Amino acid sequence: MINFKFILESIPSLIGAIPITLLMAFSAAIIGWILGLGIALIRKNKVPVVSQICAVFVSFMRGVPIIILLYIAYYALPIAIYNYGVSIGREIDTSTVPAVIYAIIALVLDQAAYSSEIFRSALSAVDEGQMEACYSVGMTKSQALMRIILPQAMAIALPNLGGLFLGLVKGTSLAYYVGVYEITATANLLAMPALNFIEAYIMTTLIYEILSFIFNKCFRQVENRFKRFRATATA
Amino acid sequence: MANMVELKNIHKSFGDNHILKGVDMSIKKGEVVVILGPSGSGKTTLLRTINFLDAADEGSVSVHDFTVDCKKHSKSQVIELRRKTAMVFQNYNLFQNKTILENVMEGLVTVKKFKKSDAEKVSREILAKVGLAERCDFYPSQLSGGQQQRAGIARALILDPDVILFDEPTSALDPELVGEVLNTIKAVAQTGITMIVVTHEIAFAKEVASRVVFMEGGVVVEEGKPEEILVAPKEPRTQQFLRRITNPNAAEEATA
Numbered sequence: 001m002i003n004f005k006f007i008l009e010s011i012p013s014l015i016g017a018i019p020i021t022l023l024m025a026f027s028a029a030i031i032g033w034i035l036g037l038g039i040a041l042i043r044k045n046k047v048p049v050v051s052q053i054c055a056v057f058v059s060f061m062r063g064v065p066i067i068i069l070l071y072i073a074y075y076a077l078p079i080a081i082y083n084y085g086v087s088i089g090r091e092i093d094t095s096t097v098p099a100v101i102y103a104i105i106a107l108v109l110d111q112a113a114y115s116s117e118i119f120r121s122a123l124s125a126v127d128e129g130q131m132e133a134c135y136s137v138g139m140t141k142s143q144a145l146m147r148i149i150l151p152q153a154m155a156i157a158l159p160n161l162g163g164l165f166l167g168l169v170k171g172t173s174l175a176y177y178v179g180v181y182e183i184t185a186t187a188n189l190l191a192m193p194a195l196n197f198i199e200a201y202i203m204t205t206l207i208y209e210i211l212s213f214i215f216n217k218c219f220r221q222v223e224n225r226f227k228r229f230r231a232t233a234t235a
Numbered sequence: 236m237a238n239m240v241e242l243k244n245i246h247k248s249f250g251d252n253h254i255l256k257g258v259d260m261s262i263k264k265g266e267v268v269v270i271l272g273p274s275g276s277g278k279t280t281l282l283r284t285i286n287f288l289d290a291a292d293e294g295s296v297s298v299h300d301f302t303v304d305c306k307k308h309s310k311s312q313v314i315e316l317r318r319k320t321a322m323v324f325q326n327y328n329l330f331q332n333k334t335i336l337e338n339v340m341e342g343l344v345t346v347k348k349f350k351k352s353d354a355e356k357v358s359r360e361i362l363a364k365v366g367l368a369e370r371c372d373f374y375p376s377q378l379s380g381g382q383q384q385r386a387g388i389a390r391a392l393i394l395d396p397d398v399i400l401f402d403e404p405t406s407a408l409d410p411e412l413v414g415e416v417l418n419t420i421k422a423v424a425q426t427g428i429t430m431i432v433v434t435h436e437i438a439f440a441k442e443v444a445s446r447v448v449f450m451e452g453g454v455v456v457e458e459g460k461p462e463e464i465l466v467a468p469k470e471p472r473t474q475q476f477l478r479r480i481t482n483p484n485a486a487e488e489a490t491a
């Protein structure tokens with residue numbers, strides 16, 4: 001039977017774990033997407049060498065399971081930092097760095113790679129005539145990008161970014177494996193003593209569903225704001 | 236100042252394709268030059284080399300005594316040259332994410348550093364002149380092609396350029412909308428601004444052109460006053476072209 005007492009008692013702890021999930025999702029999205037946009041612009045403008053490095057990075061990232069990325073960040077990064085410290089003659093203590101930082105680093109890299117592809121196709125979807133019109137009135141390239149090209153590319157990218165973000169929120173559950181007490185880890189921990197796994201997973205599912213629902217709504221709102229110029233009605 | 240626009244020995248290739256083969260052109264202040272020529276003869280490319288949307292491989296471009304060498308030009312030279320010119324595009328190319336009013340204001344605010352309120356005032360005035368006073372707050376996607384093109388003309392005019400480049404401004408329009416745009420361009424021509432217009436509208440050319448240039452195969456074949464070129468062209472290629480576009484049926488029969 002379902003243990004409703006357990007469910008009720010677990011609610012506060014599970015809700016208490018939401019902030020750490022959101023912290024990972026938002027920091028990974030904000031930093032990762034800025035990097036992704038940078039990568040997209042570099043590749044679109046075919047900046048020599050950097051552009052090729054970005055291409056390799058993206059293709060590598062897309063091939064790696066995110067859990068492996070998390071393990072690499074969690075186990076390999078501290079060693080790398082320690083060795084770097086030794087090489088410059090300092091002993092850097094990495095043990096005080098919370099696990100969530102490594103999880104965020106892994107998620108940032110993942111988001112950078114995937115969002116760069118979204119931004120790249122969105123930038124290509126903006127009509128080339130738009131850039132030419134900017135030049136024809138005397139704008140510089142950066143003025144054109146900031147004022148005309150990026151706002152249009154954003155409107156095109158938003159639905160896909162929304163999907164990417166929902167995937168990211170769920171993806172943060174993998175941080176459990178490197179010891180971050182986010183929603184899934186907390187549910188497991190609560191379930192353990194009396195083996196209330198079914199109840200714990202029902203609750204976990206419910207929380208992710210609610211989060212997805214809310215974020216989906218938010219993205220729709222933002223999309224509509226960005227898309228208002230794409231009205232089809234003719235005057 | 237000798238000439239408002241001066242093109243010297245313009246050459247342009249795309250890959251192995253030699254498109255412009257040494258074009259020279261001198262245009263005085265206030266002249267309205269109409270460029271005619273068959274599709275693919277390099278008319279668009281020539282206009283685009285003037286504002287460096289395509290940089291020519293050889294030659295030089297001068298606008299209002301500011302000369303840029305096409306072979307070695309700096310970014311800042313190109314920007315300065317572009318700020319002396321404006322362009323009206325075949326597909327309007329209005330900024331899709333901006334309203335009509337914002338489209339017109341954009342160059343003033345971003346490039347000429349006008350205060351927003353000043354820019355808005357003059358932009359509304361110019362939009363009223365092209366008959367779009369009621370459409371200021373619409374987005375381009377909400378307007379007809381003719382309205383969009385008139386907004387495109389307003390966007391070019393507001394910058395007070397030394398020369399406006401028109402690339403087939405009416406050829407993407409439904410036939411019933413061509414007239415309103417041509418009338419707007421005529422009104423612009425009467426203000427005495429220097430213009431270069433690529434078009435296939437012969438009647439329009441007769442009326443507004445101070446000079447007609449016929450291009451084919453990347454060179455200027457013949458140029459002169461509209462009554463010379465449009466009525467009694469000397470070159471067989473010009474004669475043939477005019478016959479074809481003034482009487483398309485005859486051309487079809489001839490090739491059939």
Ligand SMILES: Nc1ncnc2c1ncn2[C@@H]1O[C@H](COP(=O)(O)OP(=O)(O)O)[C@@H](O)[C@H]1O
Pocket residue numbers: 249252254272273274275276277278279280281
């Ligand atoms: N960006 C480009 N890349 C390659 N070829 C081009 C490009 N732009 C124009 N061309 C070629 O140059 C020739 C002249 O084009 P264009 O100047 O548009 O002619 P027109 O405007 O007289 O019809 C055409 O054969 C066209 O295919």
Ligand SMILES: [Mg+2]
Pocket residue numbers: 278279280403
């Ligand atoms: Mg053309």
